[in-house]
Amino acid sequence: MKALLKFLWIQLNMDLREKGTLMNYYVIPLLFYIIIGSVFTQPETKSTLAATMIIFAVTMGAIVGIPGPLVKMRESGTLRAFSVNGISNGMVTFVHAISAFFHILIVSVIIFCTSHLIFKSDNPTYPVRFICVLLLFLLTSTAIGVLIGTFARNQSFVTTFSQLVFLPSILLSGIMFNTSMLPKVLMWGGRIFPATHAMQMFKGLAFHKQTNYSSMIALFVLTVIGVAAVMLTYLKIWKISSGELS
């Protein structure tokens, strides 16, 4: 346990020293938050600013930020170096994920605490539910980020695939504009992304606003996606550990 905490502390510090990670976890989400908070003036969009910007920050950090360093560690032989020193592939991945979780959580808390003060957005009607939705969405997104990083063969694949998940998540989830404005195909297509369900849950469960579909369905789908991502990642790492290091 002591070794695990030591590793986590070192990883948290390393992430802060790494420019790319710092950009994905902190700089871009916070910059985007400030710009959007300043630009969006309509009451409807402004009311849920904390939720929309948290969805952006979590998706950016988890889907774009997590997979790249995981693939780099595998390609450069870092995982092998850790492995021969007794630190398993699974442990390195786990610590990387937990560190990312904490960094993205910090950004989310910053947005949550400042959106009302700076941009006069609405506070959630049910703050505890807001935090629960945030944690579930963050866990699911982190699991998907790790899944992409574990399965991706190389950096170019990870860059392409992360963008394939990130961009539709932002455009089709309803954080930029209401999904009812989208053609039906895109509206339904958007529902494969966790960000869409998170948006519905924030709206329905935390802000007590009207949703496009039941928040409980969104909760169920998000949970299933998260559990499936964790299981697939675990299976992949188990397969690697019991066989060969790639």
Place this chain on the structure above:
Amino acid sequence: MSDSVISVKGLIKKYGAISAVNGISFSVKQGEIYGLLGPNGAGKTTTLECLEGLRRIDGGNIIVAGCNPQKDKKKIRNIMGVQLQSSSLPDGILVSEAMALVCAWHETKYRSDLLECFGIEGMVKKKYHQLSTGQQRRLHLALALVCNPSVVVLDEPTAGLDVEGRAQLHNEIRKLKKQNVTMLLATHDMAEAEGLCDQISIVIKGTVAVTGTPFEVTAASKRDTRIAIRTGRNSLSSNCKIEGATFFKEKDCYSIWTCSDSALAIGALMQRVKEANDFVIDLRVERPSLEESFLELVSGGEMK
């Protein structure tokens, strides 16, 4: 061999249809430095990776200090220190953090002594990517020794190092040998193998072509021994007929002869010098080097 610390018997490793290792067997005794030599793609690194438990084997048997690396992966990490051929650490990790992390994992106190030993104690606040190749290699070796391993596996330890770096690392390897640490070394560097190893195996196309001490391997070469002799009155010329020796060439005042039995040839050459009332200024006997023996094997020749 009951006194073997490392025992590899009939090791087979395939990548799909390709056999990377095809029945390699060898054993290493306590405190011995054992060298695996071979051209690129011969199967040295694959053999070491199977031994380290990083690759699953397709046949044969490996035992390291009474432990099966394929099954007891956790146990083997406390027995064996490994320096991989190509490995890395995260770019942003500090030297001190890397050492602290590995020490924490092995539940030992911070090993600043190892950093001092490898001359990187002044770089503890440097990030990994700020270290030179040599410093990175020394850090990896220091990390490999954190658990005080009884077996150390080194894959091309001096690749990419300058002359000073190589000499330092060789000294550290010799120090480890004095501590009775058993070492397995894969290298391309014949001089390194000749200077460090007690036993070597030359691996070609996934099989062991020859095994023995470096001296035995060179002695088994078909290549003749060369005798270079310099005399005061140049009495040994190409016209001389010497029993058991053949004139090869003259170079830098030396008359160079080739022979298969150096004792017989030296005796005959001395006799000739004495008969000519000449005297010897210098005499050098050059046995085939390990590199020459290696090249002979790789090019398809057979040893005696």
